[in-house]
Amino acid sequence: MLSENKYSTIKDILREMNTVDIAQLISDIGSEDQVKIFRLLPKNSSAEVFSYLEPDTQETVINSITNVEIRNLVEDMFVDDAVDFLEEVPANVVTRVLAQTSRETREIINKFLRYPEDSAGSIMTVEMAAFHCEMTVDDAITDLRRTAQDKESIETCYCIDNQRKLVGVLPLRKLIVAKSGTVLESIMLDDDRLISVNTLDDQETVAEIVRKYDLLSVPVVDNENRLVGIITIDDIVDVIQEENTEDFEKMALLLPSEENYLKTGVLRLYRNRIVWLLILMISATFTGMIIENFEDKLALIAGLTACIPMLMDTGGNSGNQVSTLIIRGLALGNIKTSDYFRVLWKEIRVAVLCGLSLAVVNFGRMWIMRAVLHSETATPVFFVVCLSMVLTVIIAKTIGCTLPILAKLLHLDPALMAGPMITTIVDAVSLLIYFGIATLFIQAGYLIA
């Protein structure tokens, strides 16, 4: 339709579409048409659509529109969206955009850009509904009807005193059902029911609070308890997903990256992965040395070496299962470091059950395979393998529940103590157990090398 210049038809279609869908549509088409479509947007929705665009599309649009258009766009955007956009684009674009905005907007944006990454200040917005606590319900509603269009969230209003200090919150529903003439102070939620965060609080802490108290938005205050902004739940949902992704990445021993996989360059992907691969490869050398050490003595006993991968894998998997549960429990606050002994006692019992089941099945499997394959594996080897299996699973589960909790106690990230790390440690331990037991059997005369 663009090529046929059917602009007014397009305009009508755009008016009926959801802003998120428009943003997706614009991202999916060629960069020349992107700007054309963007210019056809109704005045009141272009800022919103712009906030939903990918950073590279935002850049394309900014580079193709006039300074006046830039000014209108940025002034119409919510501060948190404008800051998000400016954090992603190159410095020269930032300079050009900031040059077009009013001094007031520029000051606010600059202040936001100075908050530490991932702090409450960096994700908050300033377009909230704040009223003096001595106002009447009627004045507040009148004011709200006049200004609601410019607020990011009016579902909860905030009450402040003469020093702009936060003194209470007032859900919109309480406001509109209140009797005419009521003073806000008398119906607002204050004291213990007033929940707020500090500008420097970590976004993960903020997300935890919003989730715990089922809030639609949380007020952000500075060190003097002055209301400086709010964080709305839609941004919290993004924080939660971001933090989860970070945990997934850490658990696979990747350096966390905030970028979309398909847009991340090969070199960046390489850099995020190689560090831990190298560390773990070097660590696995010790496991190799253990094998080498016992090789001369044990390699001649049929069937012994063949069980190494099975023992190592089962140990790693057992440890991985526990550590995942513990890491997740710690992250969600269901498990505390003080629960360690309860966790350990539970895990030891689970490990005994798992270890015995695996040993029994494995014994059967070895027996059948010997019969089928006519191999010469001696029965005592079965006992060595199965005994090692039980002990390996118990130790793997112990390590798997201990390391994440230990990491938490040492103020390290428990997510690092996941599968790959546990596997490397358990591998070495399981081989030591295995060869130790085999040596004992040889010394006792049950096995002949």
Added chain:
Amino acid sequence: MLSENKYSTIKDILREMNTVDIAQLISDIGSEDQVKIFRLLPKNSSAEVFSYLEPDTQETVINSITNVEIRNLVEDMFVDDAVDFLEEVPANVVTRVLAQTSRETREIINKFLRYPEDSAGSIMTVEMAAFHCEMTVDDAITDLRRTAQDKESIETCYCIDNQRKLVGVLPLRKLIVAKSGTVLESIMLDDDRLISVNTLDDQETVAEIVRKYDLLSVPVVDNENRLVGIITIDDIVDVIQEENTEDFEKMALLLPSEENYLKTGVLRLYRNRIVWLLILMISATFTGMIIENFEDKLALIAGLTACIPMLMDTGGNSGNQVSTLIIRGLALGNIKTSDYFRVLWKEIRVAVLCGLSLAVVNFGRMWIMRAVLHSETATPVFFVVCLSMVLTVIIAKTIGCTLPILAKLLHLDPALMAGPMITTIVDAVSLLIYFGIATLFIQAGYLIA
């Protein structure tokens, strides 16, 4: 204070506290005091506090209060909270509770209990603000001021026609800024801007929609497009955390469980883990057979066996890193199955870089260790190990990005194709490569067994 009978002081304190904190307080004290505290709660907050209690505390409270109290409690609760509670407690408690409620409430609850687990119907609530689309703004506001107290969410209102069919949504802010006399129909968002879900949609799909469109609540309609309920964002946040936990568990090959770790019994933990441990243990047998097969020929070449764990671990870790990124990308919708060849090409390049780096470092390490330990490992062994390393990493990364996408194409859960599964497969492949290359070197005369 309870022991001193200072009930009115306690009452005053409770009045000032947040309901979530009260629920936590009640959960932390002895079961006798739980009921006492619960009875001291202000009438209008006891239902809310009750919804935040843990299921076992809810049961304790229900077993200690009168039938009249139960009736009031359940009638005051939001339907979704009442259903959540009834799903967790034993059947006899459910029967007693339902016997006390009004016929109307009972019918609604029973209907909810019949929706499939994890469907939109099972998590929705019926206490929404719905207006006929031909009403005026004034009538709607009057109605809302009268009934807001009983609604779970009024931040978005829903417009219906004579058949209760959903025809539009109306954010509260649009309603309160609208001019007096305006008909809802003329200001509501309809057509493409009206987003709704079906009662049978999966909660994960619902969460995805709410997240994508930054909604505070989403309307739920039946097959005839009649409005039957809404799902609010606080429940969506819980769904997101639940789905993430499920993915974490699946990726560690645990059967997913919705219970809190510390409250899960040993037998249940055992059952959730043993299935996959057994399957993977049996699978690792093949890796063992590969070792056994080559053992006779190769065991005598110094240094060859010692590198097995390092190769296996590095392969597993490399594959795990990719599969985690792909699984997460598929879950968040950043990667689609149609992106497979882009992903593969990217991964092959990353793998070559990673493989070469690891091989170079490993070559250095072997060289130094030989010098330090005066071992007899021949230089050709170094080449066998390093060449295998490069090939293993490339194949591991290929498998790591292929299996999750393949699983998605086959409508299996990609999360299963994570670390443990990839490791088991890559182990066997890496050994085949390793022994294959060693055999080639022997045949070419570079290595002498």
